[in-house]
Amino acid sequence: MSTATAEPIDFDDLKFVYVLKKPVGFRPILYILGGLALLGVAGLAFLVGLLLPAENQPFGVFIASTVLPTLGAITAFGAAIALMRSPQRVIVAPKGLIVEGDRGTRRWTWSEIGWASSGTAAIGMRPQLTVFDPHGRKLVTLGPEFDDFAGLTDSITAAIARKTDHVAERVQSRKAKRSAAFLILGGVAFLALAITNGINASTERTDARKLATAGIETDATIKRRYLYNVTPRLEYAFVGSEGQVFARDTMMQQAEWNALTDAKTVAVRYLPADPDNSRLVAGEVEDEFGSPGVNLLLSFAVGVMALFFLAVGVMQWSGWDIDLDSKTGKISIKRFGTGR
DSSP states (O other), X not given: OOOOOSSOOOGGGOOEEEEBSSOOTTHHHHHHHHHHHHHHHHHHHHHHHHHSOGGGOOHHHHIIIIIHHHHHHHHHHHHHHHHHHOOSEEEEOSSEEEEEETTXXXXXXXXXXXXXXXXXXXXXOOEEEEEEOXXXXXXXXXXXXXTTHHHHHHHHHHHHHTOSSOHHHHHHHHHHHHHHHHHHHHHHHHHHHHHHHHHHHHHHHHHHHHHHHHOXXXXXXXXXXXXXXXXXXXXXXXXXXXSOEEXXXXXXOHHHHHHTTTOSEEEEEEETTEEEEEEESSOBOOOTTTSHHHHHHHHHXXXXXXXXXXXXXXXXXXXXXXXXXXXXXXXXXEESOSOO
């Protein structure tokens, strides 16, 4: 880790002083307790989901009751960590940067500061400003808990932009190439996933249409009627038009499953040209998330995300970056080395 300079920075040269909006106090503890409570809600909802039949668990409700509280807990934990690590006062002076906090006072001249990057924290998705030394090592991270965080960001980045040593451009370029490689690899992987899932979803959609228009009904033998945890399931087998036996295991609605208590057979519909393509005539659970239509939409969304990753990765590798103005909120594309 880069060490702060031993050269004193004269407080008489003071330019800008930024302090916390409010004392840290017990807020980290409150955030942690809130995060634990949200995890408890998610865990309870998950346990309830295990006890309910599949048809009584809409996918959207499951997401709202488990995933969303978990994301909220992660955000709360991220805020707690940021507050515990946050300095209490930042001074942007003509000769350098002064950071005061529980770890003492740290000072750096502008020659010891290479670059400052404004972005979003991975945990909690909070805006933050990270200051690096000329070798790309992190010196300090500042967050929105400071009063006039936008002004703090602009003060530091403007001071770095006035430097003529091109260090910021070199540091940003090195870090951007690592980020670009990750984005390009991720984009390729997600694009392959989108194409594969899209092909499978399209095939399933075509099979479903063929089954609806060209399928025939027959009586299948019930091989097994059982509960998987609390989900009703049925395994059946039938003889195809060419004398071969085909079997399938599927989820059922509770009422229709109960009606088959003493039954030996069940009505199924299958496609003579492809007997593996079959389903129950009545009572089969429709998989909301796994339906071909939803999967096609999901594939399209993942594909768009993959293309975005690839575009940003190629752009960063070429020395360009997307910049968000902290005051106006406007997005622009600019070359590296502008202090952000």
